[in-house]
Ligand SMILES: Cc1ncc(C[n+]2csc(CCOP(=O)(O)OP(=O)(O)O)c2C)c(N)n1
Ligand SMILES: CC(=O)[C@@H](O)[C@H](O)COP(=O)(O)O
């Protein structure tokens with residue numbers, strides 16, 4: 001196999017085009033085999049095989065810089081840069097990352113995970129290169145979905161102004177995760193059908209030449225018509241107007257054509273955009289026909305080496321999607337908004353039930369947030385469904401446009417906590433810290449699926465301003481679903497376990513409540529009695545309960561699967577400090593101040609000490625010294 005002989009990009013430089021095409025077939029087979037065991041971003045990587053081979057064949061990584069936008073489609077790059085033998089560890093603990101990782105290879109020059117950063121980075125690398133008087137290539141590989149991200153447009157605006165030598169390869173497969181949306185997508189679609197334009201233009205010219213005498217005048221008029229037609233359809237005029245040299249569209253699976261195209265592009269001075277048309281999932285029919293389902297690891301489950309459609313227990317996401325349908329049936333004010341994640345956010349069924357009430361804005365979290373503010377300002381009930389990590393993009397819009405005007409936006413924050421295989425770029429562990437200090441916002445987290453439903457009911461019937469529900473990327477607790485949903489009194493916590501004279505109280509949020517209950521059982525067996533509190537409102541705190549705990553003189557342990565710095569636990573400390581209550585002994589357990597890498601959820605929790613055993617230890621550490629010795 002050709003693949004066996006590849007340990008670095010230079011190993012393919014002497015291959016013939018026929019051998020490169022054979023290599024592409026081998027890589028596709030390799031990807032399907034490996035990912036049928038490990039999972040991963042299958043369809044995006046199957047679609048970028050020839051393109052990645054062509055780039056490594058023509059250019060010299062790492063001197064020439066390859067910047068993969070998002071980085072989920074960098075498996076072929078990893079294969080060609082000496083990591084094919086690590087694919088059994090893909091997204092595994094201490095194994096190979098599913099994204100570009102600088103500490104993995106010198107060929108990995110720009111990390112991502114969040115979309116639309118590659119063009120800004122390419123501009124930065126070109127700027128630095130020119131300052132240093134170097135002459136390497138800077139090549140950003142960005143998908144049509146990522147191109148809808150605001151950062152990409154900001155960068156293009158600047159690149160077109162500076163006119164530095166750099167290349168943008170637009171990998172256009174008409175798909176984001178779901179089918180791509182937006183005016184840019186529509187524009188690209190028109191270019192993709194460019195052959196129609198060429199045909200129309202040719203026919204128009206030959207027709208005019210046949211008309212004697214007036215033909216000339218008509219031709220001039222027609223020229224204007226043709227030019228206006230050009231401004232509607234012709235390939236790349238949008239990019240040309242932004243200062244790029246546009247080349248394309250070109251078939252991204254035709255290796256000889258790709259090689260020739262890039263050779264042409266190399267002759268161009270200034271920024272050049274090569275528009276490559278690919279098919280997401282190419283080479284694996286189920287993924288070609290339904291690249292949405294086969295986009296990411298959570299979309300399919302591996303069974304006996306074969307890939308099967310998504311199976312498994314419902315996650316909180318499914319409970320959210322079903323409950324939103326129930327609520328929307330009764331409340332026509334409800335509008336669901338997603339930034340390009342309808343599937344991952346559990347809104348596909350909602351979209352079927354209410355086609356005009358599910359709005360996919362593309363990869364545009366900032367826009368989504370401010371749009372929701374305006375929708376709420378007009379008296380409707382926008383539900384902004386967004387992963388915690390991607391909400392980081394909309395911090396200012398949340399503060400400046402939603403909370404400051406105190407508008408009734410509902411935040412459905414999914415993937416709150418560790419996410420497992422996607423690792424540090426995707427963990428939802430900072431939203432408590434970056435939201436709880438903003439005035440007017442209410443933040444909740446359910447301990448189980450019934451509480452999630454009740455929180456959604458609470459949020460829909462709450463008109464006191466912005467309200468957020470955060471829930472994790474884990475299976476639900478499997479409790480029996482109560483058909484009825486009820487409102488929770490804002491700012492009230494729930495005692496889930498108690499004892500006659502507890503020595504301590506454990507304040508837990510979300511899935512940590514279950515760990516706290518387990519810890520309480522263990523402590524009870526050792527004669528140490530504690531109260532377990534489901535601190536289901538992260539903001540506002542249950543001040544009555546906090547003052548009662550102080551009155552009883554209980555030690556406190558707080559636990560959250562979120563940044564301990566600035567998290568829920570620190571808000572408890574602030575509460576007591578603000579009231580000059582200093583004799584409370586409080587221990588905060590949470591995610592420490594470093595980035596936790598990819599692995600399984602359990603491995604990540606174990607690494608940072610989110611475990612019942614840790615709670616037991618911390619409760620004991622807070623006991624009076626004499627009791628600790630007992
Ligand atoms: C800021 C941000 N929002 C959402 C996502 C989730 N996401 C990951 S890949 C992707 C689609 C990217 O589409 P495209 O760039 O066309 O790449 P393709 O998978 O089609 O090759 C999305 C929405 C993200 N990574 N970053
Ligand atoms: C690359 C990216 O950002 C998404 O594909 C993400 O990996 C989806 O995560 P889930 O699998 O949790 O939906």
Ligand SMILES: [Mg+2]
Nearest residue numbers: 143144145175
């Ligand atoms: Mg795409």
